[in-house]
Amino acid sequence: DAGITQSPRHKVTETGTPVTLRCHQTENHRYMYWYRQDPGHGLRLIHYSYGVKDTDKGEVSDGYSVSRSKTEDFLLTLESATSSQTSVYFCATGTGVQETQYFGPGTRLLVL
Amino acid sequence: GESVGLHLPTLSVQEGDNSIINCAYSNSASDYFIWYKQESGKGPQFIIDIRSNMDKRQGQRVTVLLNKTVKHLSLQIAATQPGDSAVYFCAEVGGTSYGKLTFGQGTILTVHP
Numbered sequence: 001d002a003g004i005t006q007s008p009r010h011k012v013t014e015t016g017t018p019v020t021l022r023c024h025q026t027e028n029h030r031y032m033y034w035y036r037q038d039p040g041h042g043l044r045l046i047h048y049s050y051g052v053k054d055t056d057k058g059e060v061s062d063g064y065s066v067s068r069s070k071t072e073d074f075l076l077t078l079e080s081a082t083s084s085q086t087s088v089y090f091c092a093t094g095t096g097v098q099e100t101q102y103f104g105p106g107t108r109l110l111v112l
Numbered sequence: 113g114e115s116v117g118l119h120l121p122t123l124s125v126q127e128g129d130n131s132i133i134n135c136a137y138s139n140s141a142s143d144y145f146i147w148y149k150q151e152s153g154k155g156p157q158f159i160i161d162i163r164s165n166m167d168k169r170q171g172q173r174v175t176v177l178l179n180k181t182v183k184h185l186s187l188q189i190a191a192t193q194p195g196d197s198a199v200y201f202c203a204e205v206g207g208t209s210y211g212k213l214t215f216g217q218g219t220i221l222t223v224h225p
Contacts, residue, residue, distance in 0.1 A: 031211060042201070043156070043215045058212075090155050097211040098144050098163075103155035 004104035023091030031094040032074040135185040135202035142206035
């Protein structure tokens with residue numbers, strides 16, 4: 001897993017509450033990514049980071065924000081959770097644009 | 113939009129057999145391809161990759177073949193074992209500045225003892 005941890009691993013929350021997921025890496029990889037995985041949709045990119053304080057949107061970024069204040073940490077925030085954000089969230093890291101991405105163990109989020 | 117897909121959603125084999133998982137891609141600009149294995153409750157795990165300047169790459173018990181003419185990838189697993197049972201995804205990289213992976217939906221491989 002290239003030294004990637006995610007926290008929490010499981011979370012249940014209520015609609016309308018903010019939620020923050022954390023990704024921590026020990027590999028000093030420059031690139032970090034947040035994906036969500038849903039049946040029938042596969043893995044979809046939410047946001048990514050190409051350096052400290054450098055982030056950008058992916059294909060399903062509405063309702064999510066991210067921050068990266070240190071190389072090793074990439075935070076994903078659901079500003080006001082909705083049931084459609086119930087999913088499994090994966091963080092990934094990579095050394096370069098044309099390089100392999102390594103995935104963390106995932107966070108299962110249930111929004112009631 | 114561009115996508116990566118798989119021909120077979122499920123594959124069932126006997127232990128010891130060789131397995132072949134196929135993947136079609138549509139973006140001719142893609143120049144890097146990765147195969148991932150995902151076991152239940154875990155994140156995708158890198159298996160093997162191949163760049164577009166190659167047509168074959170071998171790893172331990174796995175081989176990836178790339179046919180750019182027909183935009184087709186395959187993953188061959190030799191002497192398949194029960195521990196190989198998982199969902200296998202192909203992913204392509206290309207055409208963006210940030211390494212966007214485009215994933216297929218996955219093939220479920222089941223290995224029977």
